[in-house]
Amino acid sequence: MKLCRKIRAKFTLIIDVEIIMLTKDLLKFTVRTDKIFPKYLKPNDPEALLFARYLVDAYRAGKGMKLESLTEKIKQHPKSGSAVFGGLNKLLEDRCAYADSESEVEDRRWELFKKAKEIRNSGVMAISEFQTRVAEGTGIDFSRLESNLYGDLPEFRIVEDFEDIDPTDLIHRYNASQVQGLILRSRTLTMIVRDKDAVKKRRLLQRLKFWRLLAEIDEGADQLKIILSGPLSLFDKSATYGSRLSNFFPNLLLMDHWEIKAEI
Structure with a gap:
């Protein structure tokens, strides 16, 4: 490629x-x-x-x-x-950002289950009374409480915000x-940057270091050549490394003149 x-x-x-x-x-x-x-x-x-x-x-x-x-x-x-x-x-x-984290929903569900068990063990009562007592102190009615019970599952998460x-x-x-x-599925990756802006090239190399990528760097008068080991060339944690490599790519898009060659 x-x-x-x-x-x-x-x-x-x-x-x-x-x-x-x-x-x-x-x-x-x-x-x-x-x-x-x-x-x-x-x-x-x-x-x-x-x-x-x-x-x-x-x-x-x-x-x-x-x-x-x-x-x-x-x-x-x-x-x-x-x-x-x-x-x-x-x-x-x-x-998207969601209303509650998975851990918050799980903790709240566990506390609700314990409360429901205590109320159920306190004696026989009508279902309406049971629901009212379970919802007491939560600030919402039982039907909404029930619908939010498994809000940590992907399909039940509530969209709180959206980055437009x-x-x-x-x-x-x-x-x-x-x-x-x-x-993400490459063996080797070669990037050639022909950009005269020294600040932008330095920032690119800083991002390379930030993502902890294995690279050979050859900087000449007219171009910057970066050879990266791809995730499939590694034996351990290749998925993690591949993710870091892919996340580095958008930084290359900020350069004015570049090309990339990958062995998949």
């Missing part, structure tokens, strides 16, 4: 956190004569923009909804089963994710 600077993704600010990758079934590529060619979406493609707008609007309106309900709403689109639609949706789902994104930028992010998914 060989790429030059054809991907324009808006990563104007690189945050040092792990970016969730697309799963293998959502990667789109073709193989010709032992070479892999990622299949990108054109940012001005009418159908791709319709997909992106539909999904972004759905997530903007989805605050306060259960993820299960939001997913069902999204699936009403006639082409929701396509890999492109699924990839765009996955990227947006990862931009422009539909066109979502397409650029999708294209970058296609490359990241292939990098």
Whole structure:
């Protein structure tokens, strides 16, 4: 796989956190004569923009909804089963924040179960009285308490916030994710940067160090060459290393002139 600077993704600010990758079934590529060619979406493609707008609007309106309900709403689109639609949706789902953490919901459920057991063992009572006593002190009624009981399961999580994104930028992010998914399965990776800005090159090397990547660096007068060991060349913790390598890739998109070659 060989790429030059054809991907324009808006990563104007690189945050040092792990970016969730697309799963293998959502990667789109073709193989010709032992070479892999990622299949990108054109940012001005009418159908791709319709997909992106539909999904972004759905997530903007989805605050306060259960993820299960939001997913069902999204699936009403006639082409929701396509890999492109699924990839765009996955990227947006990862931009959601949820009302409670898994540990908070689990702790609350355990305390509720203990309380319900104590009330049940206190004597025979009508179901309505039991429900009222269980809900006492929680600030919400029993039906809502019951619906939130398994809020740590993915489909029952409540979307509290959504990190907004422009539909066109979502397409650029999708294209970058296609490359990241292939990098995750690489043996070697060679990056060549032809950028005269010394500050930007220094920042790129700092990010290389931050992600703890194994690299050979050859800096000449006209170019910076970085050879990285891919995750499949390692025997131990290859998935973790591959994730770090893929997360480094968006930093390369901030350079003006670059190319990348990967052995998959």
